[in-house]
Amino acid sequence: MKYNQVTIKDIARELGISPSTVSRALKDHPDISPETKKAVNELADKLNYQPNIVALSLRQSKTNTIGVIIPELVHFFFSTVISGIEDVAYSAGYNVIITQSNESLQREKTDIKALFNSRVDGMLISVSRETSNFDHIDNILAKGVPMVFFDRVYENSNSSRIIVDDLSGAKEATLHLIEQGCKRIAHLEGPPNLEITKQRLEGYKQALQEHNIPIDPSLIVACPLGTIEEGKKATEILLAMDEKPDAIFATNDPAAMGSMQAIKEAGLKIPQDIAIVGFSNWFFTALLDPPLTSVDQPGFEMGQEAAKLLIRQIEVKSKNHDVELQPETKVLKTRLIVRDSSLKKGKKK
Amino acid sequence: MKYNQVTIKDIARELGISPSTVSRALKDHPDISPETKKAVNELADKLNYQPNIVALSLRQSKTNTIGVIIPELVHFFFSTVISGIEDVAYSAGYNVIITQSNESLQREKTDIKALFNSRVDGMLISVSRETSNFDHIDNILAKGVPMVFFDRVYENSNSSRIIVDDLSGAKEATLHLIEQGCKRIAHLEGPPNLEITKQRLEGYKQALQEHNIPIDPSLIVACPLGTIEEGKKATEILLAMDEKPDAIFATNDPAAMGSMQAIKEAGLKIPQDIAIVGFSNWFFTALLDPPLTSVDQPGFEMGQEAAKLLIRQIEVKSKNHDVELQPETKVLKTRLIVRDSSLKKGKKK
């Protein structure tokens, strides 16, 4: 939009010098005399000159903008990640364009194209629930666009990625339930396409195996959407079994909440009858009744790390076109936040 | 970032024609022969030509980007608004840059400057809790940047705005409590700078007056941050009174939740001893124990309306530089969602 902004030419005209001299004076170029610099800077201040970023972007073939694709903004975890991204990006002088795939592959495809067309300098991506084919991403990667994945990553790319240690987190959660004396621990499994789903399932299994508890497939119930409703339904199925589970480890917090609803409606007590652990530590989990034990994922930190990695990649590339940075994988630690929903034995430690 | 993208010149060179002809051919200009158009379009398809948006922005002095400033992304309400904004913006061909003030005036100032420097075509703003001086906004408004405020608006500007009917919503909530037989209804008041705080307080007062209930200043407790902790503390003060309130209408949901915690810890029952109503209908309010009655604000719709208004303003302005659109104020209806936390008399209707 044209705001009648002052340009370098306005300053040049006013001082009777050329635009190039003004440009150099503003950047403290040694070719320019101190007097000229002084005059230029004073007038620039007076007129409140602000360089036109669009012109700069065109000239330098660099927009100082990074694009972000996330599944859904309204998820506490993702909005926390965004805050982390913005934190790092803004202090490094980058703008952030956020797009939501709404868990739709179709939307993800158009998002990534739109970001590419906007000539963002790089992208931060967490793929949608539906994404099992990655051609649209390979396409853009092939053009040399720096890309860093976070949380829900593209496994087979050799891009950098920031993940949390889902396996350990899930294992720790399950071990905690075992330690509380639970014998029949069910698992609400998440969207099958996502690596995080597999990791959490694997962590669950490993914990059981370590304690020689047989893995009962009927105790693993699918929640491909990971919603409250699904968690509730899945739990109702579990409650209808002859041998009910005495604990549930859910792939995420909404599913865990659905579980809690189903259990309460069945007239059972949490954690006495059935203990529950969720995943993500959504901020309201502490406010549920009973407060929900959950595996905390450091969202803000994940955003920060992802942005840092991407920006480093961008800057290396713009300096030296040939050097390719080795892809890095950064694994962030999870932390089990124990609350009442899983404490059969009462507080420990 | 330079992606070795094909440009109009590449196509021109390949076909042995001039860039201007390619440009016109791509836009179906009548001066160009059908054969040339066909050749150009085919080659453009083959090379997967995508126009450089940055160059277009510079040429047209229009970035097709709108900037958004919100207090905090992690608030359910605001992230819902963002989704509404993106919904409208993307289908109108606009990108969205989101910045968070984190409820800080200082940050709001730098955000607005950064957006201005990025030459966004317009801005959507919801001011921070701290904003009582609006010079930084007037500054930008004076340069002719289209601006629409939402939820937390700048009262004295003659910009368009989208608000919810906070007064009616608050009044309805209070009337509901009165109808439930409550006599001593307390109010947890929000950040004093915000107009929405005043409106909600006013709605509360009007409801009491209509039923000839005297307004007791000691029942109005300040929660200038509107956090859970504040709501809890404020409620503890109320519970320490000789004559305890029998209901609390909180300025927002976190404060209401703090209230619930304090009441439970005091061994009192909700709603039997004290009924509670919140404001905003955060999505997890339904999951609390008891589920919280709250005033629903249509966030998604608010985002849509704000974006629509802004884009209309931008497009009118870019077509006709002189015409100024009359500022509009759009008031969205709230809806009281009655849940157990306020039902002293049991379900009605």
Add this chain to the structure above:
DNA sequence: GAAGTCACCGCAATCGGTTGCTAATATATA
């Protein structure tokens, strides 16, 4: 056969800023 008409296309300026190269002036040196 000269002038007019029309279809088609290219030149060059433009948006705002950057930068390699050159030019002009001043000063130092031979």
Add this chain to the structure above:
DNA sequence: TATATATTAGCAACCGATTGCGGTGACTTC
């Protein structure tokens, strides 16, 4: 005084796309 050197600043091209205007060639018309 003539030449070398340093200092300072301007010219012009460039990033990629758009667009007013002018030019070329073919065809029509009187």
